[in-house]
Amino acid sequence: MPTYFDTHAHYFDRKFDTLDGGAEELLNSPAFQSAVYGVINAGTNLINSQTAVDMTGKYSFMYAAVGIHPEDAQGLPDGTPMDPDTTLSALYDWVSDADRRKRDKIVAIGEIGLDYHWQPMDKDLQKVFFEGQLDIARRVGLPVLIHDREAHGDCFETVLKYPDVRGVFHGYSGSAEMARELVKRGWYIAFGGTVTFKNAERVRAVAASIPLDHLLVETDCPYMAPVPFRGKICHSAMLPYVGEVLAELHGVSAEEISRVTTENAKKLFDL
Numbered sequence: 087m088p089t090y091f092d093t094h095a096h097y098f099d100r101k102f103d104t105l106d107g108g109a110e111e112l113l114n115s116p117a118f119q120s121a122v123y124g125v126i127n128a129g130t131n132l133i134n135s136q137t138a139v140d141m142t143g144k145y146s147f148m149y150a151a152v153g154i155h156p157e158d159a160q161g162l163p164d165g166t167p168m169d170p171d172t173t174l175s176a177l178y179d180w181v182s183d184a185d186r187r188k189r190d191k192i193v194a195i196g197e198i199g200l201d202y203h204w205q206p207m208d209k210d211l212q213k214v215f216f217e218g219q220l221d222i223a224r225r226v227g228l229p230v231l232i233h234d235r236e237a238h239g240d241c242f243e244t245v246l247k248y249p250d251v252r253g254v255f256h257g258y259s260g261s262a263e264m265a266r267e268l269v270k271r272g273w274y275i276a277f278g279g280t281v282t283f284k285n286a287e288r289v290r291a292v293a294a295s296i297p298l299d300h301l302l303v304e305t306d307c308p309y310m311a312p313v314p315f316r317g318k319i320c321h322s323a324m325l326p327y328v329g330e331v332l333a334e335l336h337g338v339s340a341e342e343i344s345r346v347t348t349e350n351a352k353k354l355f356d357l
């Protein structure tokens with residue numbers, strides 16, 4: 087069976103506690119490990135970014151991304167607001183130390199971006215965090231994981247302001263035209279469980295248009311489990327179901343999707 091590189095996962099999420107043995111038992115299981123080539127465990131604030139990093143020490147296949155998600159930019163779960171200056175300078179101090187970065191297996195800044203779905207939302211504050219983190223990525227030379235939900239135009243315009251920064255648009259839901267412009271500029275486009283959903287014809291059409299050398303796969307687990315696992319807790323060993331659909335869309339074998347998307351991940355994250 088082909089193995090996959092999951093470029094976007096959240097294994098620190100408390101939802102995994104509802105599994106027998108939690109995330110730990112899953113990640114240690116031989117069945118999981120034989121299906122998974124690599125995983126990027128992506129933080130959404132400074133606290134769980136540290137947890138994401140701590141987990142990488144236990145699993146040879148796991149790497150970390152650290153950053154502030156647009157929803158978390160609105161404040162911590164306990165309601166504490168985050169001061170952008172203090173938070174961004176703490177993040178910069180963390181990732182600018184190359185030795186520490188290597189020790190922590192940090193391969194990207196993420197996940198960062200804009201989310202105009204959830205209300206109430208402070209667009210200006212999201213933009214301060216997004217641009218601040220793109221600037222950090224530029225200064226330290228790390229790729230970024232972009233979260234773009236109902237904010238395609240603003241996300242696209244913002245990344246254009248940082249022409250030296252590269253990365254991946256995760257769980258891509260934008261247009262084929264925008265994807266083409268991103269790919270032209272060296273960006274990667276990632277798809278997950280959504281491509282398997284019955285009503286996702288539009289997403290499948292976009293996925294079919296992405297050149298194979300800029301395509302990545304992801305789960306965004308514990309969320310977005312592919313068909314036939316919808317409603318279950320998602321994990322990286324479900325990626326063959328995503329790979330099968332992408333293979334069909336591109337008219338290649340699943341082995342080929344596995345091979346190219348893994349090569350792309352290794353190249354983008356410098357592994």
Ligand SMILES: [Zn+2]
Pocket residue numbers: 094096128197306
């Ligand atoms: Zn995510």
